[in-house]
Amino acid sequence: MKNKIELMAPAGNFESLQAALDNGADSIYFGVEQLNMRARASINFTLDDLEEISKRCKAKGVRTYLTLNTIIYDHDLSIVKTLIKEAKKHDISAVIAMDQAVIQVARAEGMEVHISTQINITNIETLKFYAMFADTVVLSRELSLRQVKHITDLIEKEQIKGPSGRLIEIEIFGHGALCMAVSGKCYLSLHSHNSSANRGACKQNCRKKYTVIDQESGFEMEIDNEYIMSPKDLCTIDILDQVADAGIKVLKIEGRGRAPEYVARVIKSYRDAIDSIYEGTFNKEKVIGWMQELDKVYNRGFWNGYYLGQKLGEWSKESGSHATQKKVFLGKGVHYFPKAKVAEFRMDAYDLKIGDTILITGPTTGAKEMEVTEMFVNDQKATKATKGDSVTMKLNFRVRQADKLYKIVKTEFAEKNKIEA
Numbered sequence: 001m002k003n004k005i006e007l008m009a010p011a012g013n014f015e016s017l018q019a020a021l022d023n024g025a026d027s028i029y030f031g032v033e034q035l036n037m038r039a040r041a042s043i044n045f046t047l048d049d050l051e052e053i054s055k056r057c058k059a060k061g062v063r064t065y066l067t068l069n070t071i072i073y074d075h076d077l078s079i080v081k082t083l084i085k086e087a088k089k090h091d092i093s094a095v096i097a098m099d100q101a102v103i104q105v106a107r108a109e110g111m112e113v114h115i116s117t118q119i120n121i122t123n124i125e126t127l128k129f130y131a132m133f134a135d136t137v138v139l140s141r142e143l144s145l146r147q148v149k150h151i152t153d154l155i156e157k158e159q160i161k162g163p164s165g166r167l168i169e170i171e172i173f174g175h176g177a178l179c180m181a182v183s184g185k186c187y188l189s190l191h192s193h194n195s196s197a198n199r200g201a202c203k204q205n206c207r208k209k210y211t212v213i214d215q216e217s218g219f220e221m222e223i224d225n226e227y228i229m230s231p232k233d234l235c236t237i238d239i240l241d242q243v244a245d246a247g248i249k250v251l252k253i254e255g256r257g258r259a260p261e262y263v264a265r266v267i268k269s270y271r272d273a274i275d276s277i278y279e280g281t282f283n284k285e286k287v288i289g290w291m292q293e294l295d296k297v298y299n300r301g302f303w304n305g306y307y308l309g310q311k312l313g314e315w316s317k318e319s320g321s322h323a324t325q326k327k328v329f330l331g332k333g334v335h336y337f338p339k340a341k342v343a344e345f346r347m348d349a350y351d352l353k354i355g356d357t358i359l360i361t362g363p364t365t366g367a368k369e370m371e372v373t374e375m376f377v378n379d380q381k382a383t384k385a386t387k388g389d390s391v392t393m394k395l396n397f398r399v400r401q402a403d404k405l406y407k408i409v410k411t412e413f414a415e416k417n418k419i420e421a
Contacts, residue, residue, distance in 0.1 A: 003249070004274065004278055005243075005244055005248060005249065005250070005251050005274050006026040006027055006063075006249060006250045006251070007024065007025055007026045007027070007251055007253070007267065007270055007271055007274055008025070008026065008027045008028070008029060008065070008171070008250050008251060008252045008253060009023075009025035009027070009028045009029075009253055009263060009267045010028070010029060010030075010176075010253055010254060010255040010256040010258065010263060011028045011029065011030040011053075011256065011263070012030070012031075012044070012255075012256040012257055012258070013045070013260075013363070014049075014052075014363035014364070015259075015260035015361050015362060015363055015365075015366060015367060016255075016256075016258070016259075016260045016262075016263040016366075016367075017030070017053065017056065017057075017366075018056070018260070018363070018364060018365065018366030018367075019260040019261070019263040019264035019267070019366040019367040020062075020263050020264075020267055021056060021057065021060050021062060021366070022264065022366045022367075022368075023263075023264050023265075023267040023268040023271060024267060024268065024271030025062060025267050025271075026062060026063065027062055027063035027064070027065060027093070027250070028057060028062060028063075028064060028065070029064075029065040029066075029067055029096060029252070029256075030044075030045055030053065030064070030065070030066065030067065030256070031044040031045065031066075031067045031256065032044060032045050032046065032047060032049070032050065032066060032083055032087075033046065033047070033079065033083070035068050035070050035072065035076060035079060035080065035083070047082070047083070047086050050086055050087065050089075050090040050092065051090050053090075053092075054090040054091055054092060058091070063093040063094070064092045064093045064094075065092070065093060065094050065095070065096050065114060066083070066084075066087045066092050066094070066095050066096065067096045067116075068080060068083060068084070068095055068096065068097050068099075068102045068106075069096050069097055069098045069099075069102075069116035069118055070098075070099075071098075071099065072099040072101050072102060077101060077105075080101065080102055080105055081105055084102075084105050084106050084109050084111060085109060087111065088109045088110065088111050092111075093112060094111065094112035094113060094114050094135075094136070095111050095112070095113055095114070096114045096115075096116050096138075097113055097114070097115065097116060098115070098116040098118035098119050103115075103133050103134070107133060107163070112134075112135055112136075112163075112164065113133055113134040113135065113136075113163075114134055114135070114136040114137070114138065114171065115130045115133075115134045115136070115137045115138060116138055117138040117139070117140060117141055117173065119138075120140045121137055121138075121139055121140055122139070122140045122142070122143060122147075123151075124150075124151055124154045124155075124158075124160075127151060127155075127160070127168065128160060131160050131161065131162050131168050132163070133162075133163065134162055134163070134168075135162035135163060135164045135166055135168065135169060136162075136168070136169045136170075136171055136249070136250065137168055137169070137170060137171065138171045138172065138173075138252065139151065139170060139171070139172055141172075141173055141178065141234075141305065141306070142306050143172075143306065143307075144306055144307055144308065144309040145239075145242055145243065145245075145246045145307045145308065146309070148170065148172060148246045148247070148248065148307075149245070149246040149247055151170065152170050152246060152247030152248065153247065155167055155168050155170070156247070169249035169250060170247065170248045170249055170250070171248065171249060171250035171251075171252055172243070172246075172248050172250075172251065172252065173234060173252050173254060173305075174234070174236045174237075174240075174243065174251035174252060174253060174270065175233070175234055175235055175236060175237070175253045175254065175255075175266060175270065175294075176233055176234055176253055176254025176255045176258075176266075177233055177234070177254050177255070177300070178231045178232070178233065178234045178305060179231065231300075231303070232300050232301040232302055232303045233299045233300045233301065233302055233303075234254070234302070234303070234304070234305045235291075235294065235299075235302035235303065235304065236251075236304060236305070236307065237269060237270060237273050237287060237290050237291065237294065238287045238291065238304070239304055239307065239308065240270075240273050240274065240277060240282070241277055241282050242307075243307070244274075244277050251270065251274070253266055253267060253270065258297075258298055259297075259298070259327075259361075259367075260361050260366060260367035261297060261327065261359055261361065261367045261369065262297040262298050263367070264366065264367040264369070265293055265294070265296060265297050266294060266297065268293075269290045269293045269294055272286075272290065273286070273287075273290055295322070295323065295324050296323060296324050296325040297323050297325070298321045298323050299321060299322050299323055300320075300321065300322060301322050321411075321413070322413050323411055323413065324410065324411055324413065325408050325409065325410060325411060326408070326409060326410075326411045327359050327406035327407070327408055327409075328349075328350050328406060328407045328408075328409055329348070329349055329350070329404065329405075329406055330345070330347055330348065330349060330350050330352055330358075330405045330406060330407050331345050331346045331347045331348040331349065331391075331404075331405045332345065332346055332348065332401065332402075332403065332404055332405065333345055333360075333362070333399040333400055333401050333402070333403035333404075333405070334346050334390070334401065335399075335401075336395075336398050336399045336400070338398065340394075341394055341395060341396055342392050342393065342394055342395070343392065343393060343394075343395045343399035344390060344391070344392045344399075345390075345391045345392075345393075345399075345405045346390060346391075347385050347386065347387050347388060347389045347390070347391055348387065349387055350387065350407060351384060351385065351386045351387070352372065352375070352384070352385045352386075352391065352407060353372070353383055353384040353385070354372055354373065354374070354375065354383045354384075355371065355372065355373075356371070356372050356407055356408075357369060357370070357371050357372075357407070357408040358370060358371075358372055358405060358406065358407055358408065359405075359406040359407075359408055360395075360399065360403055360404070360405055360406070361403065361404050361406070362399075362400055362402050362403035362404065363402055364398075364400060364402075365397065365398075365399065365400065365403050368395075368397060369408065370395075372393065374393065374394065375391055375392065375393040376391070376392045376393070377389050377390070377391055378390050379392075
């Protein structure tokens with residue numbers, strides 16, 4: 001088997017970044033300011049954050065990729081140059097790009113370039129062209145694994161190399177949201193709201209209910225699903241052994257707009273799955289467990305995308321997430337006593353009792369989940385806390401005042417479908 005797959009995690013903010021680092025990501029990708037495909041959906045980093053991003057990732061040996069993969073206009077060019085200069089200054093590993101201007105600026109600065117899926121590369125000749133500029137290529141989302149393997153085999157056979165002198169590395173999307181557009185290129189939002197998806201400002205028209213009406217007769221067509229443009233989320237964990245056999249180098253997890261607990265759980269599941277493939281322990285029983293874990297966080301239902309050559313799309317049947325769990329805000333961190341390893345929280349809402357599962361998130365903490373086995377309420381050992389109480393409990397990690405405390409509960413979706421969360 002070829003070299004181990006690199007697991008690439010999304011980072012929309014420091015909470016998600018830390019969650020990715022804590023759960024085994026090999027690399028992270030992130031946006032700065034507005035010139036990326038999640039400019040509207042997530043809380044993007046600023047130029048001032050680059051130093052801290054680089055510092056945290058270097059400490060873990062994790063590569064860093066700056067996304068600059070939107071359509072670029074003339075008035076954007078000065079921003080592009082500034083972003084890439086700062087990325088180079090702080091030793092960011094590579095730039096993910098689709099516009100030739102971004103590619104040229106990055107190459108002029110001596111930065112490694114990765115070609116975005118927005119370019120829609122579907123064949124070896126197109127890949128050869130971009131190999132003049134880039135070391136890693138994200139293939140079109142619409143290819144089957146058979147087509148992917150054909151390309152990776154030809155790279156090996158013809159020794160197709162990038163500017164670094166290494167063989168071109170292939171990256172594919174492994175998990176997360178899919179849209180009906182070809183590799184993400186869509187104009188619905190631009191036409192309806194003057195808000196371009198190709199500039200990172202998608203209004204997600206495709207996620208809404210639609211009816212189909214004949215304008216001449218007024219006849220409404222009968223359709224079996226009102227969400228006719230909203231595909232289920234991509235999931236490859238059950239076919240990850242086939243993905244590995246396709247010869248890819250990087251598996252990309254979508255989700256820069258998702259919460260840190262999403263990043264933590266998805267990255268941990270795929271980390272375990274990738275490791276099990278190379279240890280020879282990948283099996284159906286483990287897949288069932290990983291799927292149950294992935295079901296707990298935001299999703300629209302799952303399918304394998306186009307990798308197995310399936311029919312066009314598997315569509316969501318209802319709005320929103322199919323997650324079996326959700327978080328309920330309880331309060332914030334107050335103080336941490338390092339010698340005793342005790343954290344204090346102020347309860348601002350809801351209630352908490354022994355046996356509950358809690359989630360603690362923060363810019364440095366990331367996303368930590370655990371069961372409450374013992375706690376003190378207003379300095380007295382107790383089994384339940386309510387709004388207004390001071391709660392202390394033993395934790396083996398530092399809690400900060402910026403940290404938030406949540407309780408994990410079953411969702412209405414889980415209740416309705418009788419799913420054990």
